[in-house]
Amino acid sequence: EVQLVESGGDLIQPGGSLRLSCAASGFTFSSYSMNWVRQAPGKGLEWVSYISSRSSSMYYADSVKGRFTISRDDAKNSLYLQMNSLRAEDTAVYYCVREVAEVPAANYMDVWGKGTTVTVSS
């Protein structure tokens, strides 16, 4: 069974740092691009970051650029999100999402984890 399990969410003070992890199983992790998508309480989905297979490309939403860093360890079948300088507006459920890239410009997200909750508050 294809599965993504996020961890690392916590209550953290503004200005603090946190590292989220996503453990992948049931598929060849190294062959897929991955994303982090977040959802603030009662709000819609917001894309955070993307990393291609082999880590050749990384992209970020403007709202997190310079503060968050996406990475992956294919040997451990794991995706990470290092979050620094956290703000109250970063409070959200963070989802790890697999992306299928069959042909250029035709990518789609097909598998979502259950999410991990990050709360930024003093």
Add this chain to the structure above:
Amino acid sequence: SYELTQPPSVSVSPGQTASITCSGDKLGHKFASWFQQKPGQSPVLVIYQDTKRPSGIPERFSGSNSGNTATLTISGTRAMDEADYYCQAWDSSTVVFGGGTKLTVL
């Protein structure tokens, strides 16, 4: 920055057809995906590459994309289809989601 616009809410009677639109500049030149999210659950992909249904998604879900508008159509809507629906597309190395549409089946 690129934006996708969805109506905040759509209502439909059971058994009828629901249409949810997603508008963006030249959206028809991109591929659109649609996600369904029920309360307390993770989003689920229901349409990708404009018109394709993943395995396990009922045939009553269909999609189209032309001009500036992508549309998710649910034929013979059932009570279990009540959920939030989000469109999504890629634009210049950025993933964009629509604001979401709450589908009410009443």
